[in-house]
Amino acid sequence: MGIPEPAISADEMRAWAALFETSNIVQYAADRNLRDSVGLTLAQFEILLRIGEAGTDGRRMTDIADALTVSRSGLTYQVGQLEKKGLVMRGPAPDDDRSVIAQVTPAGLDLLRAGIPGYVTLVREMLFDRLSHTDLMTVTEILDDVRRQLKDQPKRSTFRRGRRTGEVAAGADVPAEPAGSAPE
Amino acid sequence: MGIPEPAISADEMRAWAALFETSNIVQYAADRNLRDSVGLTLAQFEILLRIGEAGTDGRRMTDIADALTVSRSGLTYQVGQLEKKGLVMRGPAPDDDRSVIAQVTPAGLDLLRAGIPGYVTLVREMLFDRLSHTDLMTVTEILDDVRRQLKDQPKRSTFRRGRRTGEVAAGADVPAEPAGSAPE
DNA sequence: TATTGTTATACTCTATAACTATA
DNA sequence: TATAGTTATAGAGTATAACAATA
Numbered sequence: 001m002g003i004p005e006p007a008i009s010a011d012e013m014r015a016w017a018a019l020f021e022t023s024n025i026v027q028y029a030a031d032r033n034l035r036d037s038v039g040l041t042l043a044q045f046e047i048l049l050r051i052g053e054a055g056t057d058g059r060r061m062t063d064i065a066d067a068l069t070v071s072r073s074g075l076t077y078q079v080g081q082l083e084k085k086g087l088v089m090r091g092p093a094p095d096d097d098r099s100v101i102a103q104v105t106p107a108g109l110d111l112l113r114a115g116i117p118g119y120v121t122l123v124r125e126m127l128f129d130r131l132s133h134t135d136l137m138t139v140t141e142i143l144d145d146v147r148r149q150l151k152d153q154p155k156r157s158t159f160r161r162g163r164r165t166g167e168v169a170a171g172a173d174v175p176a177e178p179a180g181s182a183p184e
Numbered sequence: 185m186g187i188p189e190p191a192i193s194a195d196e197m198r199a200w201a202a203l204f205e206t207s208n209i210v211q212y213a214a215d216r217n218l219r220d221s222v223g224l225t226l227a228q229f230e231i232l233l234r235i236g237e238a239g240t241d242g243r244r245m246t247d248i249a250d251a252l253t254v255s256r257s258g259l260t261y262q263v264g265q266l267e268k269k270g271l272v273m274r275g276p277a278p279d280d281d282r283s284v285i286a287q288v289t290p291a292g293l294d295l296l297r298a299g300i301p302g303y304v305t306l307v308r309e310m311l312f313d314r315l316s317h318t319d320l321m322t323v324t325e326i327l328d329d330v331r332r333q334l335k336d337q338p339k340r341s342t343f344r345r346g347r348r349t350g351e352v353a354a355g356a357d358v359p360a361e362p363a364g365s366a367p368e
Numbered sequence: 369t370a371t372t373g374t375t376a377t378a379c380t381c382t383a384t385a386a387c388t389a390t391a
Numbered sequence: 392t393a394t395a396g397t398t399a400t401a402g403a404g405t406a407t408a409a410c411a412a413t414a
Contacts, residue, residue: 016311123200257374257405
C-alpha cells in the first residue's frame, strides 16, 4: 500500500467509495442519455425538474439553488441557458421584490414529459433493478436521513458572500478541520 | 404537480435523489476542503489516490480511467496537471509498449499524507458520524454490490472509439431506451 | 483491426468577486 | 447590514475526433 491509513476503518472508505462511484456512474450515464434525448445536461434537467415540480407557482432562484448542488451564479448561468432555449421564464416575485421566480414554459413541460421516462428508466435499470425492494427502502431511509441533516447545514447559496476578510479561505463548509499542512 | 410521473414509484425517485444529493453534497465539500488543504481538486486527489494505492508498481492509465468516472483524454489532462506539479511521473509499461504507467513521486506521497487525514475526517463527519455502524455496513454492502455490477459493464475508456457511423449517437451506455421524442 | 495514450480545438462550466436593488 | 440575483472575467475542465504507435 505505501499510503498511510490514518486509523480509518477500511469499512468507511469502502462505503464512501461505493456511494461516490455508484452515484457518479449513474449520473454520468444519465447525463449522456439526457443530452441525447432532450439536449440538456443532467444539471440542466435537474434544475428544470425542480422548477417544474413547483407547477404554475414557479420557484425562487435561491430555493432552487439550495435544492441542488449549485452556486448562485452557477444557477443564474444555467437558468439563462434554459431561458434561451425557451424552456423557462423568469419573473418578479409577488411578495419580495428582490426575488425572482422561475417557471416552466409549455415547451419546458413538453421537454420534461419527453425526458422523464428515459431518465427514470435509466436510473431504474442501473440502480433499482439490482436492488430488492427491501434494500431500496433501507438505503433510502438511511441516505435520506443523512441528506436531510446535511441540507439543514449552512446553505451553499448564503455561504460566504461579500466577505473579504481573506482569513477563513473556505473549505470550512463543514466542521472538518483539514489538519494537514498544505504543501506548495 | 403538473409533471407526469410515468408510473414510477415515488420511492424510487426519493431513493435516487437521496443517493444523488448526498453524494454531491459531500463531494462538493470535499472538493472545497482539498483545494484548500492541498491545492488539488477532488478529481485530482482521487486520481492521485488511485495511483498511490498501487505503490511503487504504478498503475496503467486505462486502469485508472476505468476505476474512476473519467474519460481517457480527461485523465491525460488531469495526470498532466499532477505531473506539472511534480506529484506523479509517467513511464513506459514493461509488458505492453502501448501502455503508460503512472506512479506517485515522493512529493506526491507527501501530499497524500497531508491530504488524507482531512479528507477522511470530512467524510466521516458528514457521513459516517450520522450512521450507526450497522447502517454503514448495510449501505456499503448494497451499494458496493451495485457498483461492482456497474463496473462490469462496458468500460468508459473503451466506449465508442474511432467510430463514425453517426448512427447510435450515444446515450446508450446502458440498455435504457429513452423512448421519448426529442424536441427541438 | 483493436487497443493505448496523446493531442487539438472548441466549447461549456465554474470560481470569484464586484455590483445593484430591495428587506 | 443582510439578502436576492446578476454580471464579468479568467481559468479550468470536457467532448469529440483525429492521430501515432503497438498488439
